[in-house]
Amino acid sequence: MSAAELAGELESSKTDIRKNTGSDAVSVVYPGGAYDNDSRDVVAKFFISARTSDDGYNQLAPADMHLLRSKTVAKYNLPYMNGWADEASEKGLWLIENLHLVGDSNPAGYSFYLSTDDFTDHLDYLDSSGLWIAPQGDVARYIVERENSVATLSFPVFKQDFFSITLTNNLDDSIFNMPLTLVVKLPSGWDTVQVSGRGVILPAKVSKGILYLEVVPNSGEILVERRDV
Incomplete structure (x- = not known):
């Protein structure tokens, strides 16, 4: 052939x-x-x-x-x-x-x-x-998404009780739409957080100061808010 x-x-x-x-x-x-x-x-x-x-x-x-x-x-x-x-x-x-x-x-x-x-x-x-x-x-x-995606964390200058995460890549979203597991070290004392995206509360896990969450690349800004204060 x-x-x-x-x-x-x-x-x-x-x-x-x-x-x-x-x-x-x-x-x-x-x-x-x-x-x-x-x-x-x-x-x-x-x-x-x-x-x-x-x-x-x-x-x-x-x-x-x-x-x-x-x-x-x-x-x-x-x-x-x-x-x-x-x-x-x-x-x-x-x-x-x-x-x-x-x-x-x-x-x-x-x-x-x-x-x-x-x-x-x-x-x-x-x-x-x-x-x-x-x-x-x-x-x-x-694997292709993981190797080609970049996570960006943004902290506000004057408020220290939340930050945002964006996960982006230049891949075809119609094919590469698998959620990736993000592992984020939280600031000291952040024992409880609320995670949301596009106004919807998202499932997340915090263990020993580490935040674990599933994010689809190019799905917009993810907001992480401290909830233990």
């Missing part, structure tokens, strides 16, 4: 997905794990990330978002699979799991089979780990 033919197929696929689901496809998997430099470059024009079948983990800011690695379920055992999540968590890595056939039986002896019960147990383990579990496309969007 030529580069032009591949581009045409990818473009028509994205159009069909949008037409039938109402959503934009932002990430892709190389069929059969096969790729080369030319196909990678074409894919990068249409998708923000692409997964290979190359074994391994990914850095939290991958060197190439279109050559993502994965861990493939084959001849598995549950402790081994659960260990992937443990290792990724301990080393601060991004784990993408690559599964094929999940079902109650495997009469054809397919090598990449995973039983429904074991799959459920594995999901329960992941759920109990406290890790963020999300589709590849959501994680990719989050």
Whole structure:
């Protein structure tokens, strides 16, 4: 397949997905794990990330978002699979799991089979780990936003009981609209705060003088007001 033919197929696929689901496809998997430099470059024009079948983990800011690695379920055992999540968590890595056939039986002896019960147990383990579990496309969007966004804090000159935060980037808001987690060290003595944006109270958490809140970039000014005085 030529580069032009591949581009045409990818473009028509994205159009069909949008037409039938109402959503934009932002990430892709190389069929059969096969790729080369030319196909990678074409894919990068249409998708923000692409997964290979190359074994391994990914850095939290991958060197190439279109050559993502994965861990493939084959001849598995549950402790081994659960260990992937443990290792990724301990080393601060991004784990993408690559599964094929999940079902109650495997009469054809397919090598990449995973039983429904074991799959459920594995999901329960992941759920109990406290890790963020999300589709590849959501994680990719989050990473691109995080690497390209700037948070600006503004304190008023004469009043010391509030400040504002703006989170901005130059990305396409129709695609890059994942909320980012902001971690802000509060001034001493600020034990309770109220966070609002566009006149709406926003959920936030304060722990040991640190404010945690979720903000969508380019969503306007966020106001943080001290409430313990």
